[in-house]
Amino acid sequence: MTVTTGTPIYASPVDHVSYGQYGPGRLHLSAGWTRPVYPFQDRITADGSSGYRAEPGRYHLYAAWVCPYAQRVAIVRKLKGLEEVISLSYVDDERDGRGWAFRQRRGADPVNGFTLLEQVYDATEKGYPGHISVPVLWDRRQGRIVSNNFPDITIDLATQFEEWATTSADLYPEPLRPEINKLNAWLYHDVNTGVSRVARAATGEERADERRRVLSALERLDERLAGQRFLTGDTVTEADVRLWVTLARFDSEYNRDHLISEGDLSGFEHLWGYARDLYQRPAFGETIEALPAEWNTPHGRGR
Ligand SMILES: N[C@@H](CCC(=O)N[C@@H](CS)C(=O)NCC(=O)O)C(=O)O
CATH class of the missing domain: 1.20.1050.10 (Glutathione S-transferase Yfyf (Class Pi); Chain A, domain 2)
Structure with a gap:
């Protein structure tokens, strides 16, 4: 489903009193740093052998302006000149216990019309209990997340969309x-x-x-x-x-x-x-x- 008309739907303002802080039960921050498991790790391939063929108009990226990991995918998309091929939208900069959300500051969810990024995860895996993280790569065709594993997303954007890339940048020679x-x-x-x-x-x-x-x-x-x-x-x-x-x-x-x-x-x-x-x-x-x-x-x- 692509929402292109009607009033944009936004999450209510950040409210730590009602919803608490984002983190407990979701985000495990420790003194050391062990990379959490990002459970959606499918890959896009130029030939479609992975089940996700590189195609224009099929994929959407959910990012956050404040997130360096999400900025990487935005940079690679632009370096390859894929702006017309893969759409991109941003969640709000702030979070409460509901996690990343769509608000007026950064705009609505242009693909699903959701108000919370959690719904993107839930649409992929009902009752998903893990990290509600950005970046997220979404497949419009299957209506699910392809990947929330940032290193794979940048590599796939850099290498699998050559047919549509509008620059000669080779980011992974x-x-x-x-x-x-x-x-x-x-x-x-x-x-x-x-x-x-x-x-x-x-x-x-x-x-x-x-x-x-x-x-x-x-x-x-x-x-x-x-x-x-x-x-x-x-x-x-x-x-x-x-x-x-x-x-x-x-x-x-x-x-x-x-x-x-x-x-x-x-x-x-x-x-x-x-x-x-x-x-x-x-x-x-x-x-x-x-x-x-x-x-x-x-x-x-x-x-
Ligand atoms: N640190 C992650 C990158 C993704 C990430 O940490 N994103 C942050 C924002 S910069 C996020 O959405 N965190 C929420 C969470 O992990 O629950 C990694 O090692 O891949």
Whole structure:
């Protein structure tokens, strides 16, 4: 069903008194970080062998502006020029115990007309008890979630829609896949989730260890980018998308109150230039709220 007419339906305003906080029973946050199981892990394939054929107009992405994991799929969709092929909508920025919801700020659910993202999960698995997370990839044809596993979604968008991609961006080039996979695993642990582990550390000692891990990763990345424009060479790949969403939130979120580092991102000369370079590209700059003015200063990395 696609809702295109009528009054948009929105969830009632966030209400922690009536609904509590999102989390208990759903989200298990611990001091350490074990990646939860994201139970919908089907794949889209160009030849349809997985049961989900890459086709224009068939799939929809549910994302959140505030979520770095969801921003990755929005970036990849735009880098590949798939805006007319895969639709995208955003849930509201705030949650109460009902989880992600559709409100006026970010618009209604254009596919199902639901008011809560929970309904998208429930339509796929009745009584679904797990994480109501974004991003979610929805199949209009079968009326169900294909995947809520962000690493698979970006790879499938990057590789399976070549027939409809309107740019020549190759974000996951065959010869570089082993290197990208290795980089991504390291980035996920030491950077993407490393920044969150600092905040969640149970003891001062643990926090110091986690902080050191993030800082040493940023130093290694800074050195790497001194000699090349992007993480794997001259062109943007999946690994750059993975890293950038964390860099973009480093000063304002993860390192707020200097929890991780006494300095800002600008203290890492090459990483800072790289981050600003990517910000100038619409796929990156237009899928996040505007960053502070210094992100628009020249970065000297153009060709
Ligand atoms: N951390 C997830 C990415 C997805 C994620 O954490 N999304 C967040 C928003 S940034 C969310 O929707 N969380 C709700 C939940 O997990 O219950 C992963 O390792 O794949």
